[in-house]
Amino acid sequence: MLRQYELVEKVRAYDPDANEDMLNRAYVFSMKAHGTQVRASGDPYFSHPIEVAGILTDLKLDDETIVTAILHDTIEDTVATHEQIEKLFGASVARLVDGVTKLSKIEAQSENERAAENLRKFLLALSDDIRVLLVKLADRLHNMRTLHHVKSEDKRRRIAKETMDIYAPLAERIGMYEIMNEMQTLAFKQLEPDAYSSIARRLSQLHAAGGDLVNRIGLGLQLHLADHGLEAEVMGREKHPYSIWKKMAERHISFEQLSDVMAFRVIVDQVDDCYRALGLIQQRWPMVPGRFKDFISTPKRNGYRSLHTSVIHDSKMRIEIQIRTREMHLQAERGLAAHWAYKEGKPAAEVKVPWISDLVEILDHAESPEELLEHTRMAMYQDRIFAFTPKGELIQLPKGATPVDFAYAVHTDLGDQTVGAKVNSRVVPLRTLLENGDQVEILASAAQNPQPSWLRFVATGKARAGVRRFVRHKERDEMILLGRKIYDELVDRLPAPVAPEAVTRAIKKLKVESRDELMVAIAKRRFSDEALMEALMPGSTGGDIAPRPPAQQTAISIKGLTAGVAYTLAVCCHPIPGDRIVGLRREDESIEVHAIGCDTLANGTDADWLDLAWGDGSDGGTARLSVIVRDVPGALGAVAAMLGTKGANIVNLNLVHRDGSFHTFHLDVEVHDLAHLHTIMAALRDTDGVSKVERL
Numbered sequence: 001m002l003r004q005y006e007l008v009e010k011v012r013a014y015d016p017d018a019n020e021d022m023l024n025r026a027y028v029f030s031m032k033a034h035g036t037q038v039r040a041s042g043d044p045y046f047s048h049p050i051e052v053a054g055i056l057t058d059l060k061l062d063d064e065t066i067v068t069a070i071l072h073d074t075i076e077d078t079v080a081t082h083e084q085i086e087k088l089f090g091a092s093v094a095r096l097v098d099g100v101t102k103l104s105k106i107e108a109q110s111e112n113e114r115a116a117e118n119l120r121k122f123l124l125a126l127s128d129d130i131r132v133l134l135v136k137l138a139d140r141l142h143n144m145r146t147l148h149h150v151k152s153e154d155k156r157r158r159i160a161k162e163t164m165d166i167y168a169p170l171a172e173r174i175g176m177y178e179i180m181n182e183m184q185t186l187a188f189k190q191l192e193p194d195a196y197s198s199i200a201r202r203l204s205q206l207h208a209a210g211g212d213l214v215n216r217i218g219l220g221l222q223l224h225l226a227d228h229g230l231e232a233e234v235m236g237r238e239k240h241p242y243s244i245w246k247k248m249a250e251r252h253i254s255f256e257q258l259s260d261v262m263a264f265r266v267i268v269d270q271v272d273d274c275y276r277a278l279g280l281i282q283q284r285w286p287m288v289p290g291r292f293k294d295f296i297s298t299p300k301r302n303g304y305r306s307l308h309t310s311v312i313h314d315s316k317m318r319i320e321i322q323i324r325t326r327e328m329h330l331q332a333e334r335g336l337a338a339h340w341a342y343k344e345g346k347p348a349a350e351v352k353v354p355w356i357s358d359l360v361e362i363l364d365h366a367e368s369p370e371e372l373l374e375h376t377r378m379a380m381y382q383d384r385i386f387a388f389t390p391k392g393e394l395i396q397l398p399k400g401a402t403p404v405d406f407a408y409a410v411h412t413d414l415g416d417q418t419v420g421a422k423v424n425s426r427v428v429p430l431r432t433l434l435e436n437g438d439q440v441e442i443l444a445s446a447a448q449n450p451q452p453s454w455l456r457f458v459a460t461g462k463a464r465a466g467v468r469r470f471v472r473h474k475e476r477d478e479m480i481l482l483g484r485k486i487y488d489e490l491v492d493r494l495p496a497p498v499a500p501e502a503v504t505r506a507i508k509k510l511k512v513e514s515r516d517e518l519m520v521a522i523a524k525r526r527f528s529d530e531a532l533m534e535a536l537m538p539g540s541t542g543g544d545i546a547p548r549p550p551a552q553q554t555a556i557s558i559k560g561l562t563a564g565v566a567y568t569l570a571v572c573c574h575p576i577p578g579d580r581i582v583g584l585r586r587e588d589e590s591i592e593v594h595a596i597g598c599d600t601l602a603n604g605t606d607a608d609w610l611d612l613a614w615g616d617g618s619d620g621g622t623a624r625l626s627v628i629v630r631d632v633p634g635a636l637g638a639v640a641a642m643l644g645t646k647g648a649n650i651v652n653l654n655l656v657h658r659d660g661s662f663h664t665f666h667l668d669v670e671v672h673d674l675a676h677l678h679t680i681m682a683a684l685r686d687t688d689g690v691s692k693v694e695r696l
Helices: 004-014 020-034 047-058 063-071 082-089 091-104 113-126 130-145 153-173 177-191 193-210 213-227 241-251 271-284 326-340 369-374 403-410 412-416 452-456 461-492 500-509 515-523 529-536 635-645 674-685
Strands: 233-238 262-268 307-312 318-325 384-388 394-398 418-423 426-428 440-444 567-569 581-585 591-595 608-613 621-630 649-659 662-671 690-695
Touching: 004 020, 004 047, 004 063, 020 047, 020 063, 020 082, 047 063, 047 130, 063 082, 063 091, 063 130, 082 091, 091 130, 130 153, 130 177, 153 177, 177 193, 177 241, 177 326, 193 241, 213 233, 213 262, 213 271, 262 271, 262 326, 271 307, 271 318, 318 326, 394 403, 403 412, 403 418, 403 440, 403 461, 412 418, 412 461, 452 461, 461 515, 461 529, 500 515, 500 529, 591 608, 621 635, 621 674, 635 649, 635 662, 635 674, 635 690, 662 674, 674 690
Parallel strands: 262 318, 567 591
Antiparallel strands: 233 262, 307 318, 384 394, 418 426, 418 440, 581 591, 581 608, 621 662, 621 690, 649 662
């Protein structure tokens, strides 16, 4: 474990202006906070955050990141609080520590590829500051280095699989190949111990048989380039066991058939030297066809640049060669972290390097490392959010998604039965916009159905399709029911009973496919009532089809029909249960329900009138009131309080007029029925500050 002075010296070696006092205080604070806690290895627990900080000093990260690493487990595993961290180390460090804590609390769902990929995206999306992600990767790397101390084999395998599925690909995604390779090797050792041992043994045998073959080949490459006037540093290594095992599995070949188990890196000073070195190498040794890649002219999406080629060496074995500049090599080994490294005494902000355009946004002209870091934000997946089920499953949704979208993403049946939602244990409206990291619990009931109003706020295609599918089926069922009621009323007006065969003839004559389709056509007025009566009983209307049918003899109940599906309540008069109502029936539209005294009816309309009645036990509607209140403190509050005591809910309120000492408001109020509304209006008239109340 790094001692306090050793850690500070490592940071000051590459950043002379680092806040030494903050580093010292963080070291002491972490040691005291973790106290007597111990790890599985038996070492004091605070050794872990110190070693994580040590990994990040090798990447030459700024002092705030190092302090974050030292403190990253304090909020989660000790009595330390966010407020305490902020007070002692500043808001920036507290924010970073809080970010790492959030990532640590994630219950990784890596049982399948989709869930693992979702979690990787979530980590990127939640890591508002890239330094949070770097600390988390260093934390996982040190945990993998000490994984062998964990006694439970199942736990070791679970952690190793999580690392292989999530953290190693994440390190690759941001270009940190050195960390990725070490994570993969350590995880492979746990997940496939026999394969790891076999490959390690073969590599040892190869090394023993060939002596110092890697160094000899590397020296030969370096001398060949030097003989032609090109100074280069050549580094050789045997490939990692996991990389070898993966190629063997993908190509279905044995270790003996795997020819390129050695890889060499040629490091030069300038980009031009990369292509010159490539030419010199391929002139000397034959290139393996199809194995050349130019990632300098076309970098990888994570910013990686290098030339790759494979040649057949003098020893008749294939070797892989990567050619790059020193700057490219730093980027390849450290990825995003390379941009925080100090180079020749200059901060990274002054070093012009290519950036990862679809991963981060960076200020090109930052005046200091602090400004550079402050404005570095993860840009990938900005158009998506990630929310959790109560069991920890990760659900990916577009920005603007609501709990209804979440419910349909989990399962269509859950979406159909949604009645409410809790976000982070708090009940919220269904139209609430979800945010990254929200835990969503859907409240469901088998008696619930999708509501047409959901279409106004859902964001996903699946949710829209689910609601529309229900509305279509519900509308058809209700139109059949409504059509049968109208049909029965029309049949009662015929001079004689209708024979069953007459219905069959009418269906054919009116060109509909079935009895149900006939009822839908009646409800939607696809033909006139007189045309139906003539089809059922020719001559029953006397041959003259009047423009408007005579008044219905009985009112048609709308009990059991859904507002917004089979009928709509007119917004001009806001009918409620208890009002006498009339339906306006137009072709291919739902029935529009009006109160009998509505001005729309008085002004005339070309629609057919349909006498309607509320079904038994009909309950609930929205009435619009005009309330004039005096301009005195508390008057509007008294109105709202009175409505609450009477069990009414205000769904909309508009100030429509100011007249000296009086204000006129229009209130849309949910009530049970007409009697309930009359009670409310009487109580409002008796309320202090209210001058006049009338229904609109």
